[in-house]
Amino acid sequence: MAILADNTETLQQTANEQGAVPGEPPLRADRVTKEYLNGARVALDNISIDIKENQITALIGPSGCGKTTLLRLMAGLEYPTYGNVMVYGEPVLGPGPERGMVFQAYTSFPWLTVRENVQHGMEIQGVSKDEQRDKADHFLKLVHLDEFANAYPAELSGGMKQRVAIARTLAQGPQLLLLDEPFGALDAQVTWEMEEMAVDIIERESKTVVLVTHDIQEAIYLADRILFFTRQPGKIKADMPMEFKKGRRFAKKEDLLVEPGYVEMEKRLYTMMREEIQGRIG
Amino acid sequence: MNDTQQSISGSEAVTNASLDGEAPEKGPVFKQPKERFLGLRGSVDRTQSMALGLLGVVAFFVAWEVAHILTPENQQKFLPSVGQVVGKITYLFAEKGYVADVAKSVYRIYVSFFFACLFAVPLGLFMGSFVKLRALINPTVGGLRYLPAASFVPLLLVYFGPTDFAKLALLFLGCVFFLTALILDNVEAVPKELVESAQTMGAGRWHIVFKVTFRSAAPQILDSMRNMIAVSWTYLVIAEIVAATDGIGAVMMRGARFLHVDIIMGGILTIGVLGVLTDISFRIAGHFLFPYMRVRR
Numbered sequence: 001m002a003i004l005a006d007n008t009e010t011l012q013q014t015a016n017e018q019g020a021v022p023g024e025p026p027l028r029a030d031r032v033t034k035e036y037l038n039g040a041r042v043a044l045d046n047i048s049i050d051i052k053e054n055q056i057t058a059l060i061g062p063s064g065c066g067k068t069t070l071l072r073l074m075a076g077l078e079y080p081t082y083g084n085v086m087v088y089g090e091p092v093l094g095p096g097p098e099r100g101m102v103f104q105a106y107t108s109f110p111w112l113t114v115r116e117n118v119q120h121g122m123e124i125q126g127v128s129k130d131e132q133r134d135k136a137d138h139f140l141k142l143v144h145l146d147e148f149a150n151a152y153p154a155e156l157s158g159g160m161k162q163r164v165a166i167a168r169t170l171a172q173g174p175q176l177l178l179l180d181e182p183f184g185a186l187d188a189q190v191t192w193e194m195e196e197m198a199v200d201i202i203e204r205e206s207k208t209v210v211l212v213t214h215d216i217q218e219a220i221y222l223a224d225r226i227l228f229f230t231r232q233p234g235k236i237k238a239d240m241p242m243e244f245k246k247g248r249r250f251a252k253k254e255d256l257l258v259e260p261g262y263v264e265m266e267k268r269l270y271t272m273m274r275e276e277i278q279g280r281i282g
Numbered sequence: 283m284n285d286t287q288q289s290i291s292g293s294e295a296v297t298n299a300s301l302d303g304e305a306p307e308k309g310p311v312f313k314q315p316k317e318r319f320l321g322l323r324g325s326v327d328r329t330q331s332m333a334l335g336l337l338g339v340v341a342f343f344v345a346w347e348v349a350h351i352l353t354p355e356n357q358q359k360f361l362p363s364v365g366q367v368v369g370k371i372t373y374l375f376a377e378k379g380y381v382a383d384v385a386k387s388v389y390r391i392y393v394s395f396f397f398a399c400l401f402a403v404p405l406g407l408f409m410g411s412f413v414k415l416r417a418l419i420n421p422t423v424g425g426l427r428y429l430p431a432a433s434f435v436p437l438l439l440v441y442f443g444p445t446d447f448a449k450l451a452l453l454f455l456g457c458v459f460f461l462t463a464l465i466l467d468n469v470e471a472v473p474k475e476l477v478e479s480a481q482t483m484g485a486g487r488w489h490i491v492f493k494v495t496f497r498s499a500a501p502q503i504l505d506s507m508r509n510m511i512a513v514s515w516t517y518l519v520i521a522e523i524v525a526a527t528d529g530i531g532a533v534m535m536r537g538a539r540f541l542h543v544d545i546i547m548g549g550i551l552t553i554g555v556l557g558v559l560t561d562i563s564f565r566i567a568g569h570f571l572f573p574y575m576r577v578r579r
Contacts, residue, residue, distance in 0.1 A: 172483050
């Protein structure tokens with residue numbers, strides 16, 4: 001346990017040394033436009049946002065609104081056509097381990113055991129074997145997979161595979177967590193369990209999180225702030241801090257449902273969603 | 283009204299019975315409809331599968347034997363019986379040092395294929411990983427696939443004479459370009475998300491090429507090799523026709539000169555058996571190399 005605490009400290013130190021400029025937000029999109037097909041399709045139209053430290057920010061909107069595109073720009077997997085994405089003031093020029101990403105598709109390496117998957121990011125960074133083991137133990141416990149450490153991904157359920165992905169991403173020691181519809185491929189009950197687990201984990205590890213989702217309830221439950229995107233071209237329709245939650249996070253989803261202000265927020269989001277998809281179904 | 287009440291009291295009775303610990307009687311054993319032999323996606327267990335496979339093999343030899351019997355007696359030497367061919371193979375092994383010929387052919391196949399893999403695997407891997415490299419090389423390699431390997435025979439003879447090297451070269455040319463194309467496909471089929479997640483973990487290019495892309499495609503690459511070495515076996519006779527002194531193909535050509543159909547068919551049978559053994563050895567290799575492919579939930 002003592003070792004673990006030490007590790008976390010070192011990690012934070014390196015994070016600060018690596019360019020956490022005081023006053024700069026962990027993530028900033030500065031007048032970002034993303035065009036495809038030489039401008040025939042505009043996925044993101046001049047977006048400027050600051051992501052706040054230790055907040056969970058949900059990007060939500062109808063299908064094809066560019067929310068995933070923005071997340072991929074933040075990850076450095078794609079580049080903007082105009083503008084800049086910046087991490088602590090530094091422009092993003094490619095992917096990096098300080099921005100951990102969880103994908104909707106299962107991305108555990110099938111040829112590695114669960115433990116080896118979780119250690120893989122640390123291996124890339126040249127972390128010592130002992131430290132790899134200790135951290136893998138810690139994060140496997142955190143996602144309740146300690147008993148499956150030696151299993152292969154093919155032996156796991158969809159929810160468990162996503163837990164491997166979450167543990168692996170946390171184990172690489174990221175400053176930012178980018179979640180691209182992480183529970184999109186799971187069934188409703190598993191999604192619900194995963195959402196509650198995510199709240200618990202993010203609370204314990206105190207991370208800055210950007211979550212892309214199309215699930216309104218999920219966004220309200222997880223997020224401290226919701227950015228609602230319009231469809232093509234993608235713009236921010238509304239920037240909504242979840243004030244009714246009064247800065248709290250809820251361990252149980254049903255406790256949130258009876259919170260004053262919840263129903264109004266849900267209705268507001270459904271209304272916005274309807275405005276966006278109006279007349280475009282079928 | 284009466285009906286409803288009855289059914290309600292009926293269901294109460296059942297509930298009470300189960301609460302009392304008296305388990306209700308099980309329903310009758312379900313009689314499954316009889317499964318057709320050609321049932322769509324029907325089931326086949328291990329024993330059944332082996333039995334059916336064996337049946338197919340036996341049927342083949344029975345058909346052969348029947349064809350032999352139906353052949354007019356004065357023509358029968360052109361279609362010898364199964365027994366005659368097997369007898370000839372035994373004779374070749376016992377009296378003619380056939381083992382050395384078989385060993386030579388096996389050596390030629392495996393050595394030429396080893397070099398084909400040495401060429402095709404890195405090339406397919408790099409073309410699949412680096413788009414510009416693919417654009418540079420693939421049109422050429424793709425085109426070379428269409429050159430008939432047999433047409434290289436005279437060329438190789440001029441270059442290398444009736445040497446072992448000429449034979450190895452032909453076997454190499456017969457499969458290397460197809461193998462490269464198949465491996466390129468295998469590499470390109472690696473899910474994009476695996477590569478991207480490795481990138482977000484901070485992996486560099488070479489780490490991704492060797493430790494993600496290659497590892498991910500490896501089981502399919504082995505499968506491609508298994509399929510291509512089968513093609514290699516089919517080129518064996520062509521390779522060994524040319525000024526051959528040893529090898530299964532040479533034995534067959536000598537047989538042909540004296541109209542010894544039993545020797546020719548013995549050679550064909552030998553190649554068939556060796557091919558099947560090669561296939562099995564690749565499958566066994568896959569079984570041990572990729573244990574994670576065997577596990578299921």
